Amino acid sequence: MFLALIWLLFVLLASVFGPMFSNYQAETIHWDAMAVGPGGDFWLGSDVMGRDVLVRSLLGGQTSLFVAVAATTVSVVMGVVYGLTAGFYGGRLDAMMMRLVDVLYALPFMFLVILLLVFFGQHLWLIFVGMGAYMWLDMARIVRGQTLALKQQAFVEAAFALGQKNNQIMWRHLLPNLMPVILVYATLTIPQVILVESFLSFLGLGVQEPMTSWGALVSEGAENMELAPWALLFPAAFLSLTLLSFNRLGDGLRDIWDPKQDR
Secondary structure, three states: OHHHHHHHHHHHHHHHHHHHHOOOOOOOOOOOOOOOOOEOOEOOOEOOOOOEHHHHHHHHHHHHHHHHHHHHHHHHHHHHHHHHHHHHHOHHHHHHHHHHHHHHHOOOHHHHHHHHHHHHOOOHHHHHHHHHHHHHHHHHHHHHHHHHHHOOOHHHHHHHHOOOOHHHHHHHHHHHHHHHHHHHHHHHHHHHHHHHHHHHHHOOOOOOOOOOOHHHHHHHHHHOOOOOOHHHHHHHHHHHHHHHHHHHHHHHHHHHHOOOOOO
16 A cells, blocks of 8 residues: 555656656657657657657646546535435435435446537536546445444434534534545545546547547557557556556555455
């Protein structure tokens, strides 16, 4: 987990601050340096249009990480509010709310996202809102299940006995006890979002020029891998290692907060 955390911090800092210290711009075309291999002025080489692969990979990391964090935030907020409400009140309200979740689960997620992008345009905000508005379903189920278990605990009964209101019990007592679970599954949601965004960008439905993302870079690199294989290799390596690190971090946090859980 430690190595995963180090890699994620490195990618985050490099993506945010790295392009500021580069001598090259991501969209600048160098006509005299097309498909140049790694080394020299271009540390990771240049693509078939003469653009620096390193700078474009770092800027692609900015986009992919931003979409991942934004979509995960949307899913966490929606899922926590929905699941906590359903689990706390229970009864018919819980049954109706969870049946709605079951109905939404039956809808083809990727097909809906593609339809949204086709009809409303390929906007960055639409990508993370669309993904976050669907991925909250997992968070809602998890939070609801944990809430059903926690509200049977003695501290909740004591809060009821002291005359505290429902909202106070939910947000002051239950939510803090749910935070470890929420953080773990939020960490595991981020790589899912990155993977979906990369897939959409690979299909040409994600971010558009002059912006880029790891998925878009992998798509471009795959089209020209015979001329500049490094333009595919390095963005794919950034993407793969980041996904692996987020999953390892999430598993590590789950082991820390729930060491008795069977694998």
